[in-house]
Amino acid sequence: MSLPPNPRQQLRALIRQRRKQLTPNQQQLAATQLVQQVLALPLIQQKQHIALYLANDGELDPYPLMQALWQQGKQLYLPVLHPFNAGYLLFVHYTPDTLLYPNRFGIPEPLPECHRVLPLRQLELIFTPLVAFDQAGNRLGMGGGFYDRTLAQLPKDSTCEVIGLAHSCQQVEAVPTEAWDIPLKQIITPEHMFEF
Template sequence: MDKSAARQAAFARRKAAHQAGAATAGYLSEVLAGYRGVPLSGYMAMRTEIDPTPAMEEAAAHGPVGVPVIMGKGQPLQFRLWEPDCEMIDGEFGARIPAKGDWMTPQIVIVPLVAFDRRGGRLGYGGGFYDRTLEKLRAVQPTMAIGFAYAEQEDDELPLEPTDQPLDLIVTEQGIVTP
């Protein structure tokens, strides 16, 4: 299966899971509780993505939390400090970002995705933003990538490439998967 067909099938599964409305960030909060104070980045959920905001709000009480900012096509992401209820604006592709604030470097990156496998493989949107970003961050310091998804986004047959950065952990509304 090629990446386009895999994405299309995964988007359909994610949409169905999102519409079922059973999503919760409880397991994500549980994982992050073990890393209190470690700089992390979450993301602002778009369309049918599972929402990490409750876990990000809890983490922000203990340490810095950032949100990814798209700097341009082919560029790694940068991360702006985020706090609950801070002023947000629309960034590239409609992603919500803090209107202002300092830049930060996360040691944990919560990664949205289209599909995942139990080996830590991740199928993203195709722009390569997270792959470039994780490669850059990991070249400087250990950086944990936590995929956050609906359990229904799991797929045993992902069309992965050598440039795809692996996930260290996958968290769903149903539990935690350790590759």
């Protein structure tokens, strides 16, 4: 007897397909528009330690944004699979010269050298990728739970802002949620800034 399809997996497959259908030109335009959206945020001037990600699987590409933030003297960090604590992320200092190596999912990441790891509580802003989002700020990730588990470790009094980045085509009516999901207070697309 086969199990009924999981609604989260179905939605994930649908939106990943939708995202992959964007042309290189559409992706490039979206990445450029993202820079304008983020640099217009008042909070960006106050934040120094900022985590981003390297685009994979059709995700909105934050690399042009990284270049703009480096020009402003910001310290940037990339998520790295935790080598000893499975299912969690570390954030490692990232510069234009940082060497990258594919992780077990084939995603490039820097080596988690101790002196380059920033403790989660010291991050001031985390831009997170996502597969789908809805009007309530619910986020559907790739299914590994890495961001949810890691973000759940932020202290209650943390002033770190967590903002999702996505293409507009990733917005859906409703994301099926689970108890461990952490909704976002803000999601930015190339065309809109959503606050929840």
